[in-house]
Amino acid sequence: MSGKITVVGLGPGSLDLIAPRVLSAIREADAVIGYNYYIRLIEHFIPEHVLLIDSGMKKERDRAKRAFTLALEGMNVVVVSSGDAGVYGMAPLVMEMSQKKDYDNVAVSIQPGISAFQAAAAKLGAPTGHDFCVISLSDLLTPWNVIEQRIRAAASADFVTAVYNPKSNGRYWQIYRLKELFLAERSGDTPVGIVRHAERDNESIVITTLSDFDPETLDMFSVMIIGNRQTFAEGCRMITPRGYFSPGATGSMSVGQSIMSNSFSAIEKRLKRSGYAYDTKWAMMHAIHTTADFDFEDILYTTPRAVEQLHEKLTAGGATIITDVTMVRSGFRKAAIERYGIEVICYLDDPRVQSLASDQGITRTQAGMRLAVEEHPDALYVVGNAPTALIELSDLLCRKRYSPMGIIGAPVGFVNVIESKLRLKAVIGKIPAVIIEGRKGGSTVAATIVNAALSLDDAETMMPGRDV
Incomplete structure (x- = not known):
């Protein structure tokens, strides 16, 4: 009558983390087989009458064959692995061999242990709180091209x-x-x-x-445990949120916000580069979301901390925004505008504009900007349609006729569009500015940049659209 094989995991190295059922299996065994280092760890648990068989590295197949040989002789054999026997341990090899004709009468069971990555994760805090995977860089048994594909x-x-x-x-070189x-x-x-020697004396x-x-x-x-996009470090802890404190966790996320949030996640994954300043990235994703055009990753230009500075000034309350056309104004999130007491003005329909434009031989948007600069020199100027409005603002700025909170330059078209943006870049200095380079832009893009500045508090949690 054949005996049996029990494959057990000894855990990460600390003896008090060995599972009770693993200890019972070892104490009830007729033979214990394993890597010599692991055998030495548990020698004092093993009764004197038990046959001990140990061997060095890269002898896994030999140990498995010996286990089946002894089991066929009627012995109760325990095969030991570190961590969990099913995670890069002996369990897969023994189970695979059990399918062979010569060994199919041997009963095989597995007793779990605490894997090294679980011990490391506990030492780090809670880095595996959401979906995770485990990859080995050892290419002894797996071709590197397969490992790289999985990475x-x-x-x-x-x-x-x-x-x-x-x-x-x-x-x-593989880790590089x-x-x-x-x-x-x-x-x-x-x-x-990075946890070295987890649960052992020389742990770091x-x-x-x-x-x-x-x-x-x-x-x-x-x-090593690499976090995802939501993972954060707090002191000596790594935490990957499950989502309990996100707006959608309690069902409070609206359908519109849910769609927008999922869209932003999809956009972030398709960005070609990483390492953007968080406020620039937030504005960029708003522009891409509005247009479904990933060219905005290449053509959105900001001065340092521009969106962050605009957020601070707009949310302080009582700010003024000047737009070149009413279409830009209609794209702002009304709830946010009202919450922060922001006044939005478009001079295009001001009765003085037509008269000034006729007298000076300029466009109505140019005339509107001249009036705005006189009456609201410290406003945020948002241009999403007319390149002549941006040219006027740039010329006035060059002559130091006003000191705006910031300028968003996003006119769209074919005549004077590129030139208007180049003029602005030349004179903006330290004033916060967001510019859509080239011919692209438009009223909706200009408005969404303002919305990005208003909602910058949502950038960390990637939950846009509270005011949709």
């Missing part, structure tokens, strides 16, 4: 990613390639946790970022 998939799908076997003496692939998909500020813990982590500090005893 690309994990990075692009925004999985929290635990990395096993990141580096060894003979395998040194992983870093390169993740930086192509994730911000350099993405939190990264480092929390850094995707840009800053040093591949040379990792080795075969390290587990």
